[in-house]
Amino acid sequence: MKEFKNVYFLGIGGIGMSAIARYFMHEGYAVAGYDRTATPLTRELEREGALIHYEDDPELIPEAMRSAEDTLVVLTPAIPGDHREWAWLKERGFRIEKRSQMLGHLSEGKLCMAVAGTHGKTTTSTLAAWLNHAAAKEGNAILGGISRNFNSNLSLGEGRRLVVEADEYDRSFLRLHPNVAVITAADADHLDIYGTAEAVTEAFEEFASQIKEGGALILKQGVELKFDTASRSLYRYSCDNGGDFHAENIALIEGGHYRYDIVLPDGRIEGCTLGIPGWVNIENSVAAVALLWSVERDLKDHDALRKALREFSGVKRRFEFYVNTPQGVYMDDYAHHPRELAATITSVKQMFPQRKMTAIFQPHLYTRTRDLYEEFAEALNEADEVVLLPIYPAREEPIEGITTEIIAERVTAPWSIVERETLAEALESMDTDVVVTFGAGNIDAYCDAVAEVIKQKA
Secondary structure (H helix, E strand, O other): OOOOOEEEEEOOOOHHHHHHHHHHHHOOOEEEEEOOOOOHHHHHHHHOOOEEEOOOOHHHOOHHHOOOOOEEEEEOOOOOOOOHHHHHHHHOOOEEEEHHHHHHHHHOOOEEEEEEOOOOHHHHHHHHHHHHHHHHOOOEEEEEEEEOOOOEEEEOOOOOEEEEEEOOHHHHHHHOOOOEEEEOOOOOOOHHHHOOHHHHHHHHHHHHHOOOOOOEEEEEOOOOOOOOOOOOEEEEEOOOOOOOEEEEEEEEOHHHOEEEEEEEOOEEEEEEEOOOOOHHHHHHHHHHHHHHHHHHOOOOOHHHHHHHHHHOOOEOOEOEEEEEEOOEEEEEEOOOOHHHHHHHHHHHHHHOOOOOEEEEEOOEOHHHHHHHHHHHHHHHOOOOEEEEOOOEOOOOOOOOOOOOHHHHOOOOOOEEEOOHHHHHHHHHOOOOOEEEEEOOOOHHHHHHHHHHHHHHHO
């Protein structure tokens, strides 16, 4: 990319796009971009030096970036086909790369450690990046969430290791050719893109086939994918269900944390505790350690790994606690697929047995709701009470007959539907104990208000 001095982003505020924007700023490029709305991410990018505007108008593209000779354009797949700036840039011959293409370019020449899967990949990849940094003392990362340890979705360090979150949306991960990879799940999702569950499986199989010769795939126990092991290794991992990597001697300790051993193909790391609570995160930690093992094949410094696991602070909006007292608990989570909802609800119930759990869920996308509404209801039925918000549309137009009500009608737990803006007010009059908000939309904009209510009631 040395022929360019500027990089212009269409959709700069996306979590993956903003990480790449940060990378280019670190490398000395001038960065600017468009996004639909201002968010904490875009405001932080502006503080770091990016020029950002929020109206689709070619006239707002900075003067310094109006030449195709010295400006590279990076595009998110969420940008609609009728976007005026995109049309203007295409007409003038700008080189336009999709975010996935750019991630592929940035991984060239690196030891690429990729984490893919329809859920669990953000926490797993962020933990792998932290273990590289804190235990192996090397490595870079381009992540799909804000690491609380790095306070960023970008980590830069010494060495060739590069951890990337490999996103299946729009088949983006097929731009990557990793040295080693984890696949956490391959459930039916993004059916607006793939059409069928079989097509999702085929895409994950194609991603796995692109692992380089001599590399390794670390596959979640129970996920069945075709994988040629003639020149690459296949390992299985789980929480406590066997496989080459798994946990044993799991014991619940204070605050929903666990102590456990991580079993490796050549030994075990005893007495591990993770800095974030939750049963589901034991499994994520096993996958992250397996990813490091697949690179090193001999994890000798168990003390450094135990310390790094203990110091891991998690990812914003992944099992993120705002209140955790005996009188009241409030946690926020990004879960937006039925399997994610079920896993997190199960973890929370295990952490706080005999306590009432209220699940607050904002469905994400009309198509996902249409395809998975029965599974959403089934997952939510494990909560003691359910509060539903209207569907967050993101890039989609409404679909006739697809509303939050089609989930609510199948929920057997006590339920209600409230507007996002009145959520905190509604909670004031409810009998709450353990409260969890779920969703990939904009429900997080009200986390502070919800937390204040729970604190006051506690």
